[in-house]
Amino acid sequence: MSGKQNWIAARGAPLRGELGIPGDKSVSHRAVMFAALADGVSEIDGFLEGEDTRATAKVFAQLGVKIGTPSPSRRIVHGVGVDGLQAPSGPLDCGNAGTGMRLLAGLLAAQKFDSVLVGDESLSKRPMRRVSAPLAEMGAKIDTEEGGLPPLRIHGGRRLHGIDFVSPVASAQVKSAVLLAGLYADGATSVREPHPTRDYTERMLSAFGVDIEFSPGYAKLRGGQRLRATDIAVPADFSSAAFFLVAARIVPGSELRLRAVGLNPRRTGLLAALRLMGADIREENASSHGGEPVADLVVRHAPLRGIEVPVELVPDMIDEFPALFVAAACAEGPPVVRGAAELRVKESDRLATMATGLRALGLRVDETPDGATIFPGTLRGGRVDSHGDHRIAMSFAVAAQVAEGEVEIGDVANVATSFPDFDGLARRAGFSLRAG
Ligand code: S3P
Numbered sequence: 050m051s052g053k054q055n056w057i058a059a060r061g062a063p064l065r066g067e068l069g070i071p072g073d074k075s076v077s078h079r080a081v082m083f084a085a086l087a088d089g090v091s092e093i094d095g096f097l098e099g100e101d102t103r104a105t106a107k108v109f110a111q112l113g114v115k116i117g118t119p120s121p122s123r124r125i126v127h128g129v130g131v132d133g134l135q136a137p138s139g140p141l142d143c144g145n146a147g148t149g150m151r152l153l154a155g156l157l158a159a160q161k162f163d164s165v166l167v168g169d170e171s172l173s174k175r176p177m178r179r180v181s182a183p184l185a186e187m188g189a190k191i192d193t194e195e196g197g198l199p200p201l202r203i204h205g206g207r208r209l210h211g212i213d214f215v216s217p218v219a220s221a222q223v224k225s226a227v228l229l230a231g232l233y234a235d236g237a238t239s240v241r242e243p244h245p246t247r248d249y250t251e252r253m254l255s256a257f258g259v260d261i262e263f264s265p266g267y268a269k270l271r272g273g274q275r276l277r278a279t280d281i282a283v284p285a286d287f288s289s290a291a292f293f294l295v296a297a298r299i300v301p302g303s304e305l306r307l308r309a310v311g312l313n314p315r316r317t318g319l320l321a322a323l324r325l326m327g328a329d330i331r332e333e334n335a336s337s338h339g340g341e342p343v344a345d346l347v348v349r350h351a352p353l354r355g356i357e358v359p360v361e362l363v364p365d366m367i368d369e370f371p372a373l374f375v376a377a378a379c380a381e382g383p384p385v386v387r388g389a390a391e392l393r394v395k396e397s398d399r400l401a402t403m404a405t406g407l408r409a410l411g412l413r414v415d416e417t418p419d420g421a422t423i424f425p426g427t428l429r430g431g432r433v434d435s436h437g438d439h440r441i442a443m444s445f446a447v448a449a450q451v452a453e454g455e456v457e458i459g460d461v462a463n464v465a466t467s468f469p470d471f472d473g474l475a476r477r478a479g480f481s482l483r484a485g
Pocket residue numbers: 074075076147148219220221222223225247367368391
């Protein structure tokens with residue numbers, strides 16, 4: 050692991066206090082994108098200062114959009130209108146962000162100019178045919194590397210036509226890419242999903258004045274519409290809050306309040322799963338933040354039961370499985386996960402990286418092609434590799450809080466993609482966590 054950033058984590062104090070969690074990643078990406086395409090100036094408040102979302106903002110600067118940063122977590126975006134993006138002078142770097150690359154693919158496929166989307170080592174291994182195929186059906190021309198991998202070479206100047214797309218995969222990124230291309234296409238574009246996924250694109254396009262019809266698992270819009278500038282308040286990211294939710298559940302003596310967390314129902318499958326496991330997590334001070342439901346989450350330590358995670362919850366907690374695996378490791382019976390093969394094509398193969406890491410800490414994990422059974426037990430110290438996956442690194446930092454020895458977590462720099470100050474916040478809450 051030399052040359053890479055590592056953490057040493059160990060059992061800390063009971064987790065106590067109130068935490069403010071940074072802004073939602075999915076919402077921050079979309080806020081910059083749609084504000085850039087709008088007519089007029091939009092202000093984004095609560096923007097996630099993570100590497101992924103900053104990469105998206107930088108891409109739009111390369112496309113000729115002026116974006117000001119009056120203070121951290123705020124952006125002033127001078128929209129150029131749907132037809133105002135300019136040809137970039139070089140490749141557009143999406144960093145680690147699948148959301149950035151896939152949504153941009155839909156948007157750029159409809160522009161007059163050519164563009165090239167590149168990403169880091171992890172993103173360069175992630176499947177892009179899921180977006181290039183429906184976009185090609187709409188008339189786009191996108192060349193990928195062998196196996197449908199990035200870079201994406203997008204040929205501009207194509208006339209797109211609307212399609213009725215029945216998506217084979219429950220993916221908000223795929224849905225959003227097709228809808229963004231649909232904004233430029235002749236006629237109407239609709240997307241039907243095998244299971245409803247997060248609907249931020251639909252809600253936010255609507256907030257920007259686009260006439261879009263949507264219900265769980267379905268969305269439809271007409272091409273040729275313009276976006277009207279609007280201010281966006283980004284809620285705290287549920288996926289980042291998830292690590293603290295699980296930590297406070299499993300560390301004896303803990304009680305944490307996580308302030309104003311975004312509770313979009315397509316994101317909160319982990320809450321439902323933890324409640325099925327017997328967790329008592331209270332929602333207080335409920336309100337609405339930029340059209341999204343938010344509430345404080347108050348969570349305390351208590352024992353957890355093993356469950357079979359209901360398959361219909363999987364898309365609603367797709368980013369939370371690493372954290373769930375840690376909760377599972379501390380449950381009273383063996384939790385089972387199925388129907389989650391998508392985890393194999395995230396920032397790492399999350400079924401394999403979590404199973405390997407938990408085994409390194411002394412647990413038995415039986416992996417299947419689309420899930421795993423985790424046999425709870427006492428976690429011992431050891432060495433795990435996060436494979437450069439932010440959510441794996443943070444999950445093992447949580448696991449270490451109940452381990453019997455020190456856990457060395459390798460390759461953690463990518464935590465900055467989604468949760469830049471995780472370690473500082475975690476230490477303030479009571480974690481034992483240091484650079485190693
Ligand atoms: C996201 C959609 C999900 C999720 C990712 C963010 C989005 O990916 O895992 O972290 O913002 O649309 P998929 O569309 O691949 O499921």
